[in-house]
Amino acid sequence: MSEVKQQVQVFRVNYQCDGCHADNVYPTGFVLTSYPAQYPHVCRSCGFTITLLKRYPCTDYVEVTDEQ
Numbered sequence: 001m002s003e004v005k006q007q008v009q010v011f012r013v014n015y016q017c018d019g020c021h022a023d024n025v026y027p028t029g030f031v032l033t034s035y036p037a038q039y040p041h042v043c044r045s046c047g048f049t050i051t052l053l054k055r056y057p058c059t060d061y062v063e064v065t066d067e068q
Contacts, residue, residue: 007064015041015056019048027055 014023022045032038032051039055042048
């Protein structure tokens with residue numbers, strides 16, 4: 001098998017706070033060792049806390065196509 005390269009765009013993905021709708025939600029640094037792991041987050045704007053199944057902010061990759 002050989003390698004195939006494709007161009008992608010990188011996006012930063014933030015979680016929008018359920019309390020104040022700001023995109024200022026960050027992990028607390030703790031991990032709940034359940035299966036699957038859970039990550040407590042806190043909004044830096046209003047203090048709302050939520051536990052999520054992945055850490056935010058994170059990155060996402062979208063393949064670039066020639067169609068426009």
